[in-house]
Amino acid sequence: MTVQDSGKVALVTGASRGIGYGVAEALVARGDRVCITGRGEEALKEAVERLGSDRVIGVAGKAHDEAHQAQAVERTMEAFGRVDFLVNNAGTNPVFGPMADLDLGVARKVFETNVISALGFAQRTWKAWQAQNGGAIVNIASVAGISASPFIGAYGMSKAAMVNLTLQLAHEFAPVVRVNAIAPAVVKTRFAEALYEGREAEVIAAYPMARLGVPEDIGGAAAFLTSEQAGWITGQTLVIDGGIFLNAGVS
Numbered sequence: 001m002t003v004q005d006s007g008k009v010a011l012v013t014g015a016s017r018g019i020g021y022g023v024a025e026a027l028v029a030r031g032d033r034v035c036i037t038g039r040g041e042e043a044l045k046e047a048v049e050r051l052g053s054d055r056v057i058g059v060a061g062k063a064h065d066e067a068h069q070a071q072a073v074e075r076t077m078e079a080f081g082r083v084d085f086l087v088n089n090a091g092t093n094p095v096f097g098p099m100a101d102l103d104l105g106v107a108r109k110v111f112e113t114n115v116i117s118a119l120g121f122a123q124r125t126w127k128a129w130q131a132q133n134g135g136a137i138v139n140i141a142s143v144a145g146i147s148a149s150p151f152i153g154a155y156g157m158s159k160a161a162m163v164n165l166t167l168q169l170a171h172e173f174a175p176v177v178r179v180n181a182i183a184p185a186v187v188k189t190r191f192a193e194a195l196y197e198g199r200e201a202e203v204i205a206a207y208p209m210a211r212l213g214v215p216e217d218i219g220g221a222a223a224f225l226t227s228e229q230a231g232w233i234t235g236q237t238l239v240i241d242g243g244i245f246l247n248a249g250v251s
Contacts, residue, residue, distance in 0.1 A: 006031035009080040010226070011072060013063055013121060014090030016043040018189035019140060021051075022215025023087050026223040028055055035059060035076040035083075037068070037090065063090035063117040073124040084135040085226045086125045088118035088162075091140070093155040093191070107154045114158035115165060122169055122179075130177045136226045137173075139166050139181040140218070143241050146183055159183070163237050170235035178234040180225045185241035187213035208243030 010027045014020040016038030024034050024047075034056045038044040044058040059075050061068030076083045092113045095106045122137055129135065144152055145159025163181055170179035186203065204211060221240055224230055239245065 003029065003031045005033075008084045009033045009035075009076065009082045010085035010087060011035045011037075011076050011083050011121070011125060012087040012089060013037045013072075013117070015087075016040060016047045016058075018191050019184070019187055019215050019218045020087070020089035021047055022217075022219035023089060023138075023140075023222045024051055024056065024219075026216070026219030027085070027226070028052060030223055030227075032085070033080045035072060035079065037061060037063065037072050062113075063121075064112045066120060069117065069120045069124055073121070073128050077128055082133065083125050083129045084133070086121055086130075086135070086137045087140065087222055087226075088121055088137070089140040090114075090117060091155075091158075091191075093152060095154055096151045098151070099153040102154055107157075110154045110158050111161065114155070115161045118162060119165060122165075126173065126177065130173070134176050135178075136230075137169060137177060137179040138222045138225050139163075139179070140222075141166070141181045141183040141237060143183050143185045143239060143245070146237070146239070147245075166237060167235050174234060178225075178230070180230075180233060180235070181237040182218055182221050182225070183237050183239045183241075184213055184218055185244050187215060187218060189215060206244055206247060207241075208246055211242065213240065213242060 010032050012020050012024045015024045015036035024036050027034050028051050037059050041060040044060050048056050048058045057079050059072040139162050141162040142159040144156035145163050149156035166181040
């Protein structure tokens, strides 16, 4: 089936696999042209081929590297002439353990990758296109950022900061650019394997929807939040959790 070109362009970070790839796939399916980023050149090349090299380009690099941020935005503008949508998905979670033992250097690395890079990309897309032409930004946060998250506290702190970054940008960029966040629970990706590997049935039992999330769940939400149907939505964090927060109620 031939997809009609939407005339819109998106930049999706951390999109060679997992949630980012699911987002890119949803945007391509509706007719957007997309630039995806990722650390691994080969994985990124394979993702571009799967998504369609006639509509997608890839720029390899580390999200926290300012030179990479600049290159990604510049390449998007050179290839497509615009960058309507930014989806900040790139993230890291290199440490598990109690906050009392958290290495502060690791904490800085988590914030640099998960939060500061998102701000950097937002600044660059704003200046390159969105300030004069409009658009939307979606930040991929996490339920770990809106509740206590034992053993992944640094990650949770960074995602809480991402939620607040969403509010700050939504306020400053209005009414030209809408900025929202998505806060997923556990999604079946390589990134999240440590949270369910070897005990998936046990983890699923906590979810009223009786399954873990998949990248397509988040891709669909990102496509909605960057669509005209979401034209009056900004500064919001959409929780996509398979109903797991329902279990926090009084029984």
